[in-house]
Amino acid sequence: MKRMLALALAMLLALGCCAAFAEAEPITLNVIIAQYGPNTENWFLGNGMDGTNFVAKFEEANPDIKLNLEVVSWNDLDTVVSTRISNNSAPDILNNDNFSEYVVDGLLLPVSDYCxxxxxxxxxxxxxEQSIMDDVCWAVPDLASARALYVNTDILAEVGIEVPTTWAELEDACQAIVDFYNGDVYPWGIDMTTDEGQAAFSYYVWNNDGGFLDADGNLVVNSDKNVEAIEYAIGLYNKGFTNPNPATQTRYDLQDMFGAGKLAMIIAPNQLPSYLKDKSYEVNFATAALPVNEGAAPGATGVMDRIMAFKNDAYPDQAARNEAIGKFLSFFYAPENYVGWVSMEGFLPAVNSSVAALVESDPSFQAWLDVLDSCKFYPTANPKWDVARQGVIEVEQQALTGGDVKALLDDLQAKIDG
Amino acid sequence: MNTIPIRHKWEPYVWLLPSILLMSIFVVFPIGIVFKLSMSEISKAGVVGAWNNFANFRAAFRDPAFGTVMQNTAVWVVSVVGLSTLLGFVTAMALNAEFRGRRVARSIVVFPWATSLVIQASVWNYIIKGEYGNLNNVLLNLGIIKSAVNWRATYQIEFAWECGVGIFVTIPFVAFTVLAGLQSIDNAYYEAATVDGAGFWRKLWNVTIPLVKPSLTVCTVLNIIYVFNSFPIIYTITKGAPANKTDTMVTLLYMRAFYDNQKGPATAMSVIGFAILCVCAGVYMMVTMRKEEQ
Incomplete structure (x- = not known):
């Protein structure tokens, strides 16, 4: 009997040890980060973060948490994530631009649970505010970029024109450039590709008092202002003022043309100077606000990406998991880490605590931060945003081949409402 | 003594087992999954739901681009398979003739096939680029043109370029398959035909083509499948733009699945494509085999 009791006690002890051992096991977080540029992977996984990497530094500071971090290219990101979701292996933390489809399926944790x-x-x-749906914040911004007009100052000086501030001035400037160079230089760059056609849409509608939303926050893309704006943009193409193939020439093609001095004006993000420098283009340029239609309020375009956390109901200790996710975020946004990340990729910050350090390291940041203040963002919190985004690109491409803008936008609106 | 027939009976299956296992895991099983998905509700995020009464198929047929894309796919398959078969046959005849440097010529012809399609398509994309494309550079340097020409002025021209690239990369496959067939033809047939007074065309129609037909049939069926399913050329050069006007079935379903978040209709399209391919390849094989039997 005693022997049995001893055996039972020993087994209990062993079980207890196992349990204690299991508790001491570090939590593993599966993290997917979008590849912003050639340095992203090196910063997170190589030695690009002051000779070490983010994962090693984080695990050293948090020995109870292991990071299984992958850097995935933007082209593959949605495919990778949806495949994982279909296989019930969603990541714990995801860096992406859209989030509403995950909220609709009830896959995300509210930010308040872990931040x-x-x-x-x-x-x-x-x-x-851009990440709130049904009064709940579902994601936090990781960085942003703002768009501005870049002009080749040599071309403008040679032709003898000023930087256009209105749509009428823009047409005059384009005509002057066409006349002067006889077609060798394209005056105006338009990217209506599936890559970023929605950005082109926003450049014109937001500078004509139009937009994606009505006063009540509903997706409305066929307002008169929008029709007028897109007809104006297509008119620039039809008059021969733009690059010849807006449906297939991406912003990167346009940036190369701008760098090579073949394109006089382009709307591009704040990273354009570093892009031109990396590719050894030598071009003199200046930045300016986007031209507006006479009488309309100017609207700068901002683009923002996010970090979000997925639910994992099978995980035994939810509180510990949430805490681990919170620690990841706090570590990432700590100024000593975040400033390096944002400036390395040439983006704009999403947190106040890093602004001072960023402006100190590069005073030109201040001007961009001011632009960011007045920026408008895509309505990504609307669950039908993806229909609108894909739809406006299709409208633009149809219009480029002769389609009627009003009829096309009306059809798209019916699709959004349907 | 009795064990020998039993062994003989089972032996083929034992040898086939590894292939059957591989095919089941990597071909049959995924096809089954796609069939199931095509009849299920799939959310934008990728969550697979319940059976949805063929709603994905209805959505696929109602897709505004579906008609244009089916037409494009037909033009794409017929032009690429047809012209590459014709040109590949001519190339094979040329490579079968005896001339100095035949080996070098054969190696050169195989290059386009040995290079990855994405690289080929990207290279062609650079060649026909308007502003800094190689074609414009060469023609400008030679003084043939005075200013850069937009080689892709309309989407019809862009699609024609894509078909051209498709033909260019498919010729080597046809040429080498036909060449293998040509090399197996006994020279005695030609000698006999020559004695009977047959000229080049007569020998071509009555000797070469009938004897090469088995290789040509296999090659054409494989080509129909490859070309129908070909993705990199169109995706690299136009991505189906403008507004799906240069898409084929495969690029459209990719865009719908991974860009437009319409995974349900996209899986339905892939099932429709699979059915079309089965019918086309089946009919072609039946017709050619029946003719051979006759």
Whole structure:
């Protein structure tokens, strides 16, 4: 009997040890980060973060958490994530631009479950607003970029024209460039490809008092202002003022043409100077606000990406998991890490705590931060945004081949409402 | 003594087992999954739901681009398979003739086939680029043109370029398959035909083509399948733009699945494509085999 009791006690002890051992096992977080540029992977996994990498530094500071971090290219990101979701192996943390489809399927954790109050208060409020659906914040911004007009100052000086500020001035400038160079230089760059056609849409509608939403926040793309704006943009193409193939020439093609001095004006993000430098283009340029239609309020285009956390109901200790996710975010956004990340990729920050350090390292940041203040963002919190995004690109491409803008936008609106 | 017939009976299956296993895991099983998905509701995020009464198929047929894309696919398959078969046959005849440097010529012809399609398509994309394309550079340097020409002025021209690239990369496959057939023809047939007074065309119609037909049949069936399913050329050069006007079935379903978040209709399209291919390849094989039997 005693022997049996001893055996039972020994087994219990062993089980207890196992349990204790199991508790001490580190939590593993599966993280997917989007590849912003050639340095992203090196910063997270190589030695691009001051001779070490983010994962090693994080695990050293948090020995109870292991990171299984992958850097995935933007082209594959949605495919990878949806395949994982279909196989019930969604990542714990995801860096992506869209989030609403995950909310609709009930896959995300509310930010309040894992983000500390201190960190949450650090985000720019106007950015946080873009990630709220049904009064719940589902994601936090990781960075942003803003778009501006870049002009080749040598071309403008040679032709003898000023930087256009209105649509009428833009047409005059384009005509002057066409006349002067006889077709050797394209005056105006338009990217209506599936890559970024929605950005082209926003450049014109937001500078004509139009937009994607009505006063009540509903997706409305066929307003008169929008029709007028897109007809104007297509008119620039029809008059021969733009690059010849807006449906297949991406922004990167246009940036190369701008760098090579074949394109006089282009709307591009704040990373364009570093892009031109990396590719050894020598071109003199200046930045300016996007031209607006006479009398309309100017609207700069901002683009923002996000970090979100997925639910994992099978995980035994939800509180510990949430805490681990919170630690990941706090570590990522700590100025000593985040400033390096944002400046390395040439983006704009999403948290207040890093602004001072960024402006100190590069004073030109201040001008962009001011632009960011007045930026408008895509309505990504709307679950039908993807229909609108794909739809406006299709409208633009149909219009380029002779389609009627009003009829096309009306059809798209019916599809969105349907 | 009795064991020998039993062994003989089972032996083929034992040898086939590895292939059957591989085919089942990597071909049959995924096809089954796609069939199941095509009849299920799939959310934008990728969550697979319940059976949805063929709603994905209805959505696929109602897709505004479906008609244009079916037409494009037909033009794409017929032009690429037809012209590459014709030109590949001529190339094979040329490579079968005896001339100095035949080996070098054969190696050169195989290059386009040995290079990855994405690389080929990207290279052609650079060649026909308007502003800094190689074609414009060469013609400008030679003084043939005065200013850069837009080689892709309309989507019809762009699609024609894509078909051209498709033909260019498919010729080597046809040429080498036909060449293998040509080399197996006994010279005695030609000698006999020559004695009977047959000229080049007569020998071509009555000796070469009938004897090469088995290789040509296999090659054409494989080509129909490859070309129908070909993705890299169109995706690299136009991505189906403008507004799906240069898409084929495969590029459209890719865009719908991974760009437009319409995974359900996209899986339905892939099932429709699979059915079309089965019918086309089946009919072609039946017709050619029946003719051979006759």
């Amino acid at each position: 500390t109050d201190e960190l949450f208060a650090d985000f720019f409020p106007s950015f946080i």
